[in-house]
Amino acid sequence: xxSNFGVLIKRAANDQDKAMDAYARxxxxxxVQMSMIDFLGRRSNDVVLQRDIxxxxxxxxxxxxxxxxxxxxxxxxxxxSAASDARQKQVILTQKAVGLKQHVESYIDNQQAKVEAAFxxxxxxxVNRALKFWIExxxx
Amino acid sequence: xxSNFGVLIKRAANDQDKAMDAYARxxxxxxVQMSMIDFLGRRSNDVVLQRDIxxxxxxxxxxxxxxxxxxxxxxxxxxxSAASDARQKQVILTQKAVGLKQHVESYIDNQQAKVEAAFxxxxxxxVNRALKFWIExxxx
Numbered sequence: 001x002x003s004n005f006g007v008l009i010k011r012a013a014n015d016q017d018k019a020m021d022a023y024a025r026x027x028x029x030x031x032v033q034m035s036m037i038d039f040l041g042r043r044s045n046d047v048v049l050q051r052d053i054x055x056x057x058x059x060x061x062x063x064x065x066x067x068x069x070x071x072x073x074x075x076x077x078x079x080x081s082a083a084s085d086a087r088q089k090q091v092i093l094t095q096k097a098v099g100l101k102q103h104v105e106s107y108i109d110n111q112q113a114k115v116e117a118a119f120x121x122x123x124x125x126x127v128n129r130a131l132k133f134w135i136e137x138x139x140x
Numbered sequence: 141x142x143s144n145f146g147v148l149i150k151r152a153a154n155d156q157d158k159a160m161d162a163y164a165r166x167x168x169x170x171x172v173q174m175s176m177i178d179f180l181g182r183r184s185n186d187v188v189l190q191r192d193i194x195x196x197x198x199x200x201x202x203x204x205x206x207x208x209x210x211x212x213x214x215x216x217x218x219x220x221s222a223a224s225d226a227r228q229k230q231v232i233l234t235q236k237a238v239g240l241k242q243h244v245e246s247y248i249d250n251q252q253a254k255v256e257a258a259f260x261x262x263x264x265x266x267v268n269r270a271l272k273f274w275i276e277x278x279x280x
Contacts, residue, residue, distance in 0.1 A: 005255050005264075006156055006248065008271040010175075013153030014198050015278035016146055035150075058154050108146065111277070115145050118273055119266070124145075126263050127270040131148040133258055137251070138155035 009134065023107055027100050033071055034104050040077070040093045041101040049082055050089040076100075149274065163247055167240050173211055174244050180217070180233045181241040189222055190229045216240075 020031030029037070039056055040048055054064045068091060071077045076097040082090040093101070116124060160171030169177070179196055180188055194204045208231060211217045216237040222230040233241070256264060 003268050004248070004252055005267070006251055007175075008268060008275075009149060009152050009156060011198060012149050012271045012274045012278075015275050016149060018198075019278035035147075058151060058158075108144070111146055112144055114277055115270065115274060119270055123266050123270070126259070127145070127267050128143050128148060130255065130259055130263070130267040131152045134152045134255060135148075135155050137254055138152075138159035 005130075005134065009131075020107075027103060028074065029076070029100070029104075032067065033074075033076065034107070036067065036071065037076065037093065037097050037100060037104045038108050040091060041098070041105060044093065044098075047082065047084070048091050049085075050079070050091060053091060071097075145270075145274065149271075160247075167243060168214065169216070169240070169244075172207065173214075173216065174247070176207065176211060177216065177233065177237050177240060177244045178248050180231060181238070181245060184233065184238075187222065187224070188231050189225075190219070190231060193231060211237075 017031050020034055024031050024034040027034075035057070036053070039053070050061075050064055050068065053059075053068070054061055057064070059067075068077060068079060068089075072079055075094055078092050078094060079089040080092070082088040119127065157171050160174055164171050164174040167174075175197070176193070179193070190201070190204055190208065193199075193208070194201055197204070199207075208217060208219060208229075212219055215234055218232050218234060219229040220232070222228040259267065
């Protein structure tokens with residue numbers, strides 16, 4: 001297998017997407033929608049605006065709008081004008097999505113546990129540092 | 141920034157894509173097309189079939205077909221029936237793409253050099269091992 005860092009990251013992200021899509025399908029979700037439920041579920045005590053989602057997923061407004069509209073259509077989220085700023089949409093998980101939260105989080109936590117079982121905390125710290133370095137370099 | 145491995149990988153891949161797209165634009169390419177020129181350019185002594193590209197990029201046949209048709213339309217590749225198997229398409233860089241090979245490879249080599257300057261070979265070995273572990277886990 002290649003050891004060019006960019007190629008490996010790209011492949012790791014693609015394979016992760018495919019595995020998440022395959023798991024998510026049984027719940028009528030895509031992998032990205034599953035990530036969204038995970039993100040919103042872990043921040044259920046906060047007001048989450050669409051712009052927070054754009055920042056978290058590093059996606060454009062139009063992409064976020066399409067994603068959230070699809071999720072609203074499938075009954076996983078509702079969007080309403082934010083109390084703080086009526087021009088901004090607040091995004092809230094529905095009961096249907098809250099019911100899936102446990103399956104979503106257990107998948108993500110389980111994947112994380114596997115890598116943490118295979119690599120020591122010191123090794124994981126190096127890996128995370130390298131990924132963050134790459135993120136910073138590519139944002140320059 | 142999050143330290144969930146999957147979230148970091150996804151973000152690193154997204155930011156890498158965006159940076160590659162931005163660089164590629166000046167040559168009339170997308171980041172993915174640039175990766176394709178890099179892949180084909182480094183294998184210019186081999187016969188590369190469409191199925192090799194599908195395997196390398198881990199993409200479906202239909203996705204590869206659309207990508208290669210676009211590149212053919214823009215004059216970066218030609219596709220012809222393979223001598224070994226007429227049902228398979230061989231993919232060859234055009235002179236126009238060969239002229240860009242140097243810009244493409246220097247970008248990719250330069251990104252790789254940056255991460256290798258910031259992390260020791262021992263650290264890079266751990267990082268690569270973790271990415272390969274993730275790829276294997278997500279292919280199970």
